[in-house]
Amino acid sequence: MKPTNIKDLQSQSRNLTVRRVDRDTFVVESLSNPRGNHIVTVRFGDANTVYARCTCPWAKNHGVACSHVIAALEYLAGLKGRRLSFWLTQEDANRQKHRTFYLAGGRNRQEGVWITSRTG
Numbered sequence: 850m851k852p853t854n855i856k857d858l859q860s861q862s863r864n865l866t867v868r869r870v871d872r873d874t875f876v877v878e879s880l881s882n883p884r885g886n887h888i889v890t891v892r893f894g895d896a897n898t899v900y901a902r903c904t905c906p907w908a909k910n911h912g913v914a915c916s917h918v919i920a921a922l923e924y925l926a927g928l929k930g931r932r933l934s935f936w937l938t939q940e941d942a943n944r945q946k947h948r949t950f951y952l953a954g955g956r957n958r959q960e961g962v963w964i965t966s967r968t969g
């Protein structure tokens with residue numbers, strides 16, 4: 850399940866505090882609960898594919914690209930001086946002419962979202 854408002858999610862994610870716990874694990878604050886955190890794990894697979902899990906209700910209901918996952922991926926990109934943009938279709942991503950990743954969302958390739966990475 851893809852978010853429909855991915856640009857809104859990306860701007861929300863910029864306000865979230867991310868703490869890296871180990872190489873693949875992040876604690877990201879919850880927007881809906883000021884006393885809550887979510888745990889995000891990230892794994893990089895073949896062919897620029899990214900697999901991410903989160904403890905939030907959206908992710909538990911098979912949603913892809915929640916604001917917490919976006920925040921964790923932005924954090925990782927930031928370490929390399931890069932910024933990310935998120936796209937609902939491969940065509941939109943390809944139009945950017947930047948390095949492209951696929952954030953897997955299920956068994957078939959229509960269920961995930963596309964990420965482009967640029968410097969600065």
Ligand SMILES: [Zn+2]
Nearest residue numbers: 903905915917
């Ligand atoms: Zn989440």
